Amino acid sequence: MTLIVEEAPDRVVWRLNRPEVRNAIDREMVAALHEACAAVEEEPRVVLLIGEGRTFAAGADIAQLRERDRTDALRGINSKIFDRIHRLPMPTLALVDGPALGGGAELAYACDFRIGTPQARIGNPETGLGILAAAGAAWRLAELVGEPLAKEILLAGRVLTAGEALAVRLLNEVVEPGDLLAAGHRLADRITARAPLATRLTKAVFHAPRSAHPFVDDVAQAVLFETEEKRTRMTAFLDRRKEPRS
Structure with missing residues (x-):
């Protein structure tokens, strides 16, 4: 099983599960991610990806990538799933420990938030x-x-440390490895405490093309x-304002 899915009423955890190859993204994992996306599109929830x-994720599976040809490239195997994740109705959180390189980095970029550990490396x-x-x-x-900075990463192969990624806000927070999932849940708690439909529509409006504003x-x-x-x-807000201050 290349993707482990842990479901809760207001959120879901997706675990990339190919640790023997540093969670390299292969066709089976892409198919599993499409299936997981379909479930979240049907029942919108916050997604935590770890x-x-x-x-x-150390990137795409190089053994498979080496054999792909121009037809495969034009099919957009990875770009389609990452774009689908980017368009999910509720916010997505990438929890990054260790390397997030190549396709792994692009998967993290597709998420709305990224939390890392001091060992995170992104490039x-x-x-x-x-x-x-x-x-x-x-x-x-x-x-x-x-x-x-994007050109330095893409054209000169610069790999950002966790501190560098935090400084440019590519990472929203850096925590110790043992606290990574808990930090993701804390952020998910803040998101889910807000009105779900308002959150969904805010994300949709945020990503709408400039020409669609202000109508959208x-x-x-x-x-x-x-x-x-x-x-x-x-x-409830107005009632709280009426309460006498102690």
Whole structure:
């Protein structure tokens, strides 16, 4: 089983489970991730993504990658699954211990949040293998860290340490390995404490193309204005303000 799925009512943990090859992403894992995405699209929940062992994901399976041809490249095997993860309705959290390289880094980039350990290493060595980072890094990384640093990672093979990634906010937090999953759950707790539909629509509006604004914002707000949860939460807020201060 290349992907272990642990479900809860408001969240799901996906464990990349190929520790013997540092969780290299192969076709079987891609298929399992598609199946897991379908379940979360059907029942939206926060996703926590972690690697078994002391590696997040060391990249695509090089043995398989070496045999792929131009037809495989045009099929977008990895780019399609990472884009699907990026578009999931609720926030996604990558929990990075050890290397997140190549496709592993691109999987982390596709998530909404990234928490790492001091041992985390993030980079894209693809050009050293005669290929490019074609599953999102070539355009998504610049959005995350800015063009100069993105070019250094993509074109010169720079691998960021945990401290460097935290400094540029590619990592939201750095914790010790034993606290990694707990830190992910703490962030998930903060997310799930908020109105689920408001969270879903905020993520959708955030990623809408510039040309769609402000219309898409107004439509999403119109939907939320009609919900009972909006009225309940605002009433509770106003009631708390009426309480006498001690």
